[in-house]
Amino acid sequence: MEIHPIRTKKDYRAALREVSALVDLDPSPRSEEGERLEVLATLVEAYERKHFFIEAPDPIEAIKFRMEQSGLSTKDLEPYIGQSNRVYEVLNRKRPLTLRMIRNLHRCLGIPAQVLIAEPLA
Template structure:
């Protein structure tokens, strides 16, 4: 029976999932462990997009950085 995954709803689950990903980092793609890693990474990416959005740089800061 396929494993059921749930969205990450809080910081505790987020951190637990990151720890689990660390343990699966060397999993071979296409194996059950590799599939689990792929799903967990997708869930973490969704959580991070929602809770840690990356703001575009200020245009003047970008120009200053490029000129430096």
């Protein structure tokens, strides 16, 4: 198995093509192709982490996304945030998230705490 580090965009594109071809084969994890896929995927992930920084989403947008994703209404957020007027205030950026709200949203809706503690966009 001859694999080399991904140092350039050309290397990156070649690795992506190979990963895509291997994924299409759906190899067994213990096979030579499966092991090659695992190693290449790790290299691609490391390259992307270094070269393609992705900013954490805005906390309010993350909550709205989770609501949309899970089919939740503002009424469904009451156990995590408080009464409906408080939910509306938070979603309209009139009231900041409290530590209790952050813990509830993280624990019950699976929104990463790191996202929820970030400064909301103005």
